Amino acid sequence: MIPTPTAPDRPFRQGGFATLTEALDFAAGGPTGVNLYGLRGELMLALPYAELRARARALAARLLAAGLKPLDRVGLVAETDTDFVVAFFACQYARITPAPLPLPAPLGGREAYVEQIGRMLGSAKASAVFGPEALIPWLQDAAKVAGAGLVARVQDLPEAPAADLPAPVADDPCYVQFSSGSTRHPTGVLCTHRALMANALASTQGGLQVTPADRALSWLPLYHDMGLVGFLLMPLSAQMSIDLMPTGAFVRRPLLWLDLMSKNKATISYSPTFGYELCARRGDGSREGLDLSAWRVAGCGGDMVRPTPLLNFAERYAPAGFRQEAFVASYGMAEATLGLSMSPLGQGLRYDVLDVDRMERDGVAAAAESAGRTRAFVRCGPALPQHELQVRDEAGAVLPERQIGRIFARGPGLMREYFANPEATAAVLSADGWLDTGDLGFLIDGEIVPTGRAKDLILLNGRNVWPQDLEWSAESEIEKLRSGDVAAFSVDRDEGEQLVVLVQARVSDRDARQALADDVAALLRARHGVEAQVELVGAHALPQTSSGKLSRSKARALYLAGAFKAEEPA
Numbered sequence: 001m002i003p004t005p006t007a008p009d010r011p012f013r014q015g016g017f018a019t020l021t022e023a024l025d026f027a028a029g030g031p032t033g034v035n036l037y038g039l040r041g042e043l044m045l046a047l048p049y050a051e052l053r054a055r056a057r058a059l060a061a062r063l064l065a066a067g068l069k070p071l072d073r074v075g076l077v078a079e080t081d082t083d084f085v086v087a088f089f090a091c092q093y094a095r096i097t098p099a100p101l102p103l104p105a106p107l108g109g110r111e112a113y114v115e116q117i118g119r120m121l122g123s124a125k126a127s128a129v130f131g132p133e134a135l136i137p138w139l140q141d142a143a144k145v146a147g148a149g150l151v152a153r154v155q156d157l158p159e160a161p162a163a164d165l166p167a168p169v170a171d172d173p174c175y176v177q178f179s180s181g182s183t184r185h186p187t188g189v190l191c192t193h194r195a196l197m198a199n200a201l202a203s204t205q206g207g208l209q210v211t212p213a214d215r216a217l218s219w220l221p222l223y224h225d226m227g228l229v230g231f232l233l234m235p236l237s238a239q240m241s242i243d244l245m246p247t248g249a250f251v252r253r254p255l256l257w258l259d260l261m262s263k264n265k266a267t268i269s270y271s272p273t274f275g276y277e278l279c280a281r282r283g284d285g286s287r288e289g290l291d292l293s294a295w296r297v298a299g300c301g302g303d304m305v306r307p308t309p310l311l312n313f314a315e316r317y318a319p320a321g322f323r324q325e326a327f328v329a330s331y332g333m334a335e336a337t338l339g340l341s342m343s344p345l346g347q348g349l350r351y352d353v354l355d356v357d358r359m360e361r362d363g364v365a366a367a368a369e370s371a372g373r374t375r376a377f378v379r380c381g382p383a384l385p386q387h388e389l390q391v392r393d394e395a396g397a398v399l400p401e402r403q404i405g406r407i408f409a410r411g412p413g414l415m416r417e418y419f420a421n422p423e424a425t426a427a428v429l430s431a432d433g434w435l436d437t438g439d440l441g442f443l444i445d446g447e448i449v450p451t452g453r454a455k456d457l458i459l460l461n462g463r464n465v466w467p468q469d470l471e472w473s474a475e476s477e478i479e480k481l482r483s484g485d486v487a488a489f490s491v492d493r494d495e496g497e498q499l500v501v502l503v504q505a506r507v508s509d510r511d512a513r514q515a516l517a518d519d520v521a522a523l524l525r526a527r528h529g530v531e532a533q534v535e536l537v538g539a540h541a542l543p544q545t546s547s548g549k550l551s552r553s554k555a556r557a558l559y560l561a562g563a564f565k566a567e568e569p570a
Contacts, residue, residue: 003046003264004033004241008213014238015201018170019193021092023200023237028053032241034085034232039249041256045082049236052089057165059090065160066128066150070095073124073176073419075117075148077101077131077139078223080246085222085232087130087154092174095166099124099176099188100223101131104138105544114141116186121146123186124176125420130154170194176419177225179334188419189334196229198386199337199413200237203230206385207330207342208268208297210238217243217266219250219257219275225334226302230270234338240268254278262291262320270299270330272549274483277309281482285320293321297345301330303549304450304468305378307351308476309483314348324348331380331448335428335435337413340389341448343381351376352444360463365402365442365449373527375469379447387411389448390434391441399442406454407439456552458490460497460530467552470501473527474520480506486520487542487555488532498533502555502564505536537564 010030017023033048047055068074074091078084078100091098101120104113121129121142128150131139136151143151168174174196176188204210216235220227222244235242243264249256258279261269276298285292300310314324325348332339343350356373358366368374383389390398391405399405410433417425428436440457441450451466458465467488474486485504490497503520505513517534524532541564543554558564 001043001046003035003043003243004048005031006213006215006241006265007031008211010212010239012212012239014205014210015197017197017237019092019168019172020089020174020196020233020237021168023197024049024053024056024089024092027236027239030239032239034236035241035243036080036082036085037243037245037249037260039246039252041245041249041253041260047082047085049239052086055086056089057093058162059086059154059157060093060165061160061163062157063090063094063096064163064165066157068094068096068127068150070166071097071173072127073097073099075099075101075121075124075126075129075131075139077103077129077135078221078228079103079132080222080244081132083130083132083154088175088232090154092168093165095168095172097173097176099126099178100228101129101178102221102223104135110138114138114145117142118145120178120186120188121148123178123419123421124188128152168193170197173416175228177228177334178223179225187421187424189415190417190419191337192416195337195413195415196233197237198411199229199339199384200234202384202386202411202413203234203339203342204238207339207381208328209345210240210268212239214238214240214268215243215264215266216240217245217257217261217264217269219245219247220270220302221247224302225332225338226270229338235268250275255283258283258290258292258317258320261295262289265291265294267294268297268299269295270301272302273300273304273306273309274549276300276313277483280309280313280316283316285317285322287320290320292317293323295322295326297328298322298326299328299330300349300378301332304452305329305349305380306472307349307376307378310349329378329380331450333437335415335437336387336409336411337415339384339413340387340409340411341381341383343379343447349378351378352449356469359404359451360465363404363464365404365444377449377451379444379449381448382446383409383448384411384413387413389443391443401443401445404440404442404451407437407441407448407450409435409437453552456489458488458497458499460490460499465499465528465530470499470524470528470530470532471550474501474503474523477523477527478516478519480516484542484544484550487550487552489552489556489559491556491560499530500556500559501532501534502537502542502559503534504539504542506539535559535564
């Protein structure tokens with residue numbers, strides 16, 4: 001079996017599609033397609049777009065014959081496999097709205113997963129849910145809670161004759177996307193075909209400048225917007241061949257990502273910072289046969305872009321042909337379909353080293369001029385074509401450049417609403433189309449620089465303290481710690497706001513654990529002038545979002561619920 005080709009001479013069209021099905025209909029006229037890989041990097045299936053289209057249309061008829069109706073919602077467990085990919089597009093041809101659902105967490109139990117999926121299905125008012133055989137009993141329990149009537153594997157649906165399928169229109173819902181960490185009160189982002197096609201065009205034409213010679217590759221989960229939209233739907237809209245490996249394969253063997261990039265000569269791939277960091281820790285560019293010279297867009301997104309790990313990756317893999325200029329820092333979110341900005345191609349990482357004291361005290365992004373506390377912030381580029389970005393103060397006034405405030409966005413790629421949740425929609429989306437992203441940041445030379453989530457900001461003694469600063473200091477300066485090992489947040493005490501820092505410890509010796517806690521507290525005191533209550537937790541105890549980044553809010557909730565008390569050694 002060989003993967004579908006890159007095919008630089010294929011039929012090529014960017015934009016002009018009203019719906020996702022129109023984009024697939026056009027892509028089916030060429031030789032490109034989706035290639036699905038297994039946990040060891042083996043090619044499991046090469047699915048040309050023509051075959052994907054045929055399978056999706058046949059399954060669409062079976063969905064409708066099973067009693068589902070146009071504009072119904074269905075949950076789809078988003079495993080990186082044929083069933084999910086075909087079912088997602090079958091829903092499009094049947095005018096049914098899919099809601100991609102996460103897989104169980106590696107160390108999570110049945111009860112937590114059933115509760116999470118039940119809430120998501122209930123939020124989406126789903127009529128059915130489909131998933132792999134091993135999860136059917138769990139999905140049945142979740143469906144009972146949510147009132148979803150049909151639970152099955154898609155291949156178990158009864159056969160149905162070919163039927164006239166209802167053609168979707170541009171303003172139809174395309175999918176419901178649950179944003180990262182949506183567990184307790186899940187809010188499903190409703191994205192229309194029109195918004196998807198607009199954001200796809202802005203990204204592939206204006207941001208990435210895709211050509212027929214491009215090929216996409218991803219290990220990102222398909223239940224997250226960067227995986228689903230960025231590396232299934234958008235590449236399809238530009239008729240690219242796509243290579244998809246399971247997220248679990250990357251977690252077990254991260255260098256498989258680079259091996260496939262080399263083998264297939266992929267040109268576009270994205271990862272949060274931790275993905276590059278993990279590969280830099282596990283290997284380098286000296287391995288025989290590794291060739292990353294075709295990689296022209298090494299995207300960074302999904303979390304705060306940190307320059308040091310990325311530059312380390314570039315240095316370690318330079319012998320394999322990787323170029324630092326390939327890095328493209330990006331900013332976006334599910335509420336904007338995916339992308340809002342991308343840094344200019346071919347320029348690599350561009351960052352500004354700022355005075356942290358002035359940021360905390362005055363809300364100003366001033367260049368560091370002394371040996372005081374500093375931090376590098378990466379520029380994530382100007383707004384994509386047809387999109388706008390503003391930074392506003394608490395009163396809603398637009399701030400000048402280098403003033404830190406709340407980021408607002410507007411453009412054709414924004415969500416229509418949080419599905420069936422008008423109150424949540426009204427809280428973030430204004431009548432004139434501006435989205436309150438919930439992020440803090442500033443503009444510099446017309447480019448956006450995110451600095452963190454507004455809800456995570458810690459107020460200590462009149463100072464605005466960014467938890468990322470505290471976490472990164474500990475992770476980068478204490479040898480025993482890795483990226484993602486630290487979570488910082490504040491809690492209300494009778495005596496005032498208390499800074500709590502959770503630290504994942506891989507040692508069991510009591511003295512070694514105490515030394516680690518003391519080292520973290522001393523470092524934060526010296527570097528940031530803060531007194532922290534440092535609590536050690538288990539090696540894999542800190543929760544992550546669906547994109548693999550730290551869920552600070554969930555860590556705080558678990559801490560307040562007493563979930564980490566058992567982590568202390570006996």
